[in-house]
Amino acid sequence: MQHVKVPQDRIGVLIGAGGATMREIEERAEVRLDIDSETGAVEVDTVGDPVQGLKGPDIVRAIGRGFAPEEALTLLDSELSMLELIDLDAATRNGKDLTRQKGRLIGEDGRTRQLMEELTGASVVIYGSTLGAIGEPEEVEAVRGAAEMLLDGAPHGAVYSFLERKHNELESDGMEYHQFTG
Numbered sequence: 594m595q596h597v598k599v600p601q602d603r604i605g606v607l608i609g610a611g612g613a614t615m616r617e618i619e620e621r622a623e624v625r626l627d628i629d630s631e632t633g634a635v636e637v638d639t640v641g642d643p644v645q646g647l648k649g650p651d652i653v654r655a656i657g658r659g660f661a662p663e664e665a666l667t668l669l670d671s672e673l674s675m676l677e678l679i680d681l682d683a684a685t686r687n688g689k690d691l692t693r694q695k696g697r698l699i700g701e702d703g704r705t706r707q708l709m710e711e712l713t714g715a716s717v718v719i720y721g722s723t724l725g726a727i728g729e730p731e732e733v734e735a736v737r738g739a740a741e742m743l744l745d746g747a748p749h750g751a752v753y754s755f756l757e758r759k760h761n762e763l764e765s766d767g768m769e770y771h772q773f774t775g
Contacts, residue, residue, distance in 0.1 A: 595650040599633045599657035600721065607635070607656045614662045621669055624649035633657075645669065651676040655727060659720025667716065667727060677733045679724040684744040695719055697743045705743070708753060709736050712760040731766070735759035 599607055608615050608628060615626055623641025626649075628634075635653050639646025648668045655665035655676050668674045681698075685691040698719050699706050709717045713735040715728030726736040735756065742752045 594636055594638045597635045597637060597650050597653045597657065599628075599635055599653065601633055603657045603659070604628065604630050604633060606662065607653065609662065614656075617662070618649065618652055618666070621666060622646060622649040622652055626653065644672070648674075654678070655725060658723050658725045659718040660716065660725060660727065664716045664718075664727060671729065673729050674727065675730060675733055677726045677737060679726075679737060679740055680722065681719075681724060681744070682722045691722060694744055697749075698724055698740060700749065705749060705752070708756060709739055712756040713739075714763065731763055735763070 606614070607618075607626075608630070609617070615628065618624065619626055619640075623639065623645045625638045625640050627636040627638070635657075637646075637649045637653055639649065652665045652668055655668065656662055658678060665676075668676060681691055681694055685694050697705070700708070706717050706719060709715070709726075713726075713728065713732040715726045715732035715736050717736055718725045724736075724740050726733045728736070738759070739752050739756050742755060743749070
């Protein structure tokens, strides 16, 4: 059994209308969820396939960190799918700096976050003091690299170039993979 803490404003999203989201997570991840809506504490107990069950806490954590339930459930699509959370508090000095850094990560009209998604293939959410990414390891690593560059003060243009390069690498790796398996 694992314990996950979910922010109060995300409990309703985790439960879903009439408990539908909670039931879908339990069914698909083969886990049982015990949600304390007062404290945000969630117990995740594996009741079926242990490999599927291992993804249960990450699905709950992803919803708690701002992902839509459908995006969080994509963690079950592949054995390699993973959730990465980057703590923005660790990279900032105070609340004002956190707000500024989140603005850099999101970009004007959400453009930077959107480019991270488009060029890596990962889902990216910035919520509270975390940046979350769901995807294959290489995709998530590219998002982490871009986020670290931005947090270190790199110009957006340099980060976009980095993402383009990673996108091309991911595409060529994918084509090589398909040549060997297709």
